[in-house]
Amino acid sequence: MIVCVVIFSTTFMYASEGPAEVSFVTRLPAEMTLKEISRNKLHHSDGRFINPLNSRHYRDFTELLKWKFFSTNEFKGLYKDDHVIEVSIDWSRVQSHTGLSITFVTHSTLMIMDKGTSILIDPVLYGLFWPIRDFTPLDESSRQIPDPAYILITHGHYDHLDKRSLKQFAGFSRHISPLGYRDILEDIGAQHITELDWFDAFNDGPRTIILLPCNHWTMRNPxxxxxxxxxxxxxxxxxxxxxxxxxxxxxxFDRFTEIGSEFEIDLAVFNLGAYEPRWFMEKSHISPEDTVKAFIELGAKKLMVIHWGTFRLGDEPVHLPPVAIKEQMEKAGLSDRLVEIRHGETLFFDDTPGTGKK
Known part of the structure; x- marks a missing residue:
């Protein structure tokens, strides 16, 4: 059980102060735009990074213990409905499509096929470590993903950056990540590495990949x-x-409108999962209600949610998030703008997102 708590500590908490008395969370004036924050490197601090989008400190170790050992899980009675579903993907069908598609592989792993060029995001293909159970394991053929041209990494938590999965593509793919992951990527043998700061862009002809701020943090080693x-x-x-x-x-965070003003977004893919209990998770993971709010503020045309159904990282059952987001979208009168997709399924775009067939 002690091992379990240490594992969870790398994903769900850190104290407000750490080595060298560095403050890891700050709050900047509301009138500053995201671009101004990024241009002035105000999220950089003495070899580390700070979160300017969150006014409060994250949870400390005592609060982690409180959650895991001394709080009541109101969802535990629903766990009996959680079940393992092996995921199978026909990659040949995905590859043969000549337009744009997006495949929900597992957890937060996505494969985007863009006119024959593949972009793999946060590949975690082999589950996590004990005692975290994998409810949507990939069958062997589904792990044999065609070599992606690009791999995007969002951050370093173990359910998003898996060295075993990345090593599978080390010699072929260009690995694109936020700043600070070069050592890990070189360790797994990656030959082509691009690190981005917020608002930096990687350009590949008519295709552009831009790293933007979000309200989170990262840690590999406590x-x-x-x-x-x-x-x-x-x-x-x-x-x-x-x-x-x-x-x-x-x-x-309160800057989704700003992002939506900068970019005309056709499809917004939100990570929705590990959001309960709110008193503990609200500083790290968005809720169904706030996902709808953020989607509206972005002005995106369609919404898809991932980061559910694979690992039980929060109190909620693994299959609850898609049910909850459907209810919230119905309340907002936006049901027709929700793309419902399960693990292993692919959305093939026609003229606009949401008109493709799975």
Missing amino acids: VTGPNTALWGSYVIKTSAGPTIYVSGDTAY
Whole structure:
């Protein structure tokens, strides 16, 4: 059980102070734009990074213990409905499509096919470590993903950056990440590495990949502490035409309208999962209600949610998030703008997102 708590500590908490008395969370004036924050490097601090989008400190170790050992899980009675579903993907069908498609592989792993160029996001293909159970394991053929041209990493938490999965593509793919992951990528043998700061862009002809701020943090090792590397979301301007926003792990923040003003987003993909209990998770992971709010503020045309159904990282059942987001979208009168997709399914874009067939 002690091992379990240490594992969870790398994903869900850190204290407000760490090595060298560095403050990891700050709050900047509301009148500053995200671009101004990024241009002035105000999220950089003495070899680490700080989160300017969150006014409060994150949870400390005592609060983690309180959650895991001394709080009541109101959802536990629903766990009996959670079940393992092996995921199978026909990659030949995905590859043969000549336009734009997006495949929900597992957890937060996405494969975007953009006119024959593949972009793999946060590949975690082999599950996590004990005692975290994998409810949507990939069958062997589904792990044999065609070599992607690009791999995007949102941040360093273990359910998003898996060295075993990345090593599978080390010699072929260009690995694109926020600042601070070069050592890890070189360690797994990656030959082509591009690190981005917030609002930096990687251009490939008519295709552009932009790293944006989000309200999160990162840590690989509790000894070295948090935020030795950066985290972020991505905007992908595809060569096929549509623009895709990938939130990465994020709590709600009040700048989605600003992002929506900068980019005309066709499909917003939000990480929705590990959001309960709210008293503990609200600083790291967005809720269903706030996902709808953020979607509206972005002005995106369609919404898709991932980061559910694979690992039980929060109190909620693994299959609850898609049910909850459907209810919230119905309440907002936006049911027709929700793309419902399950693990292993592919959305093939026609003229606009949401008109493709799975």
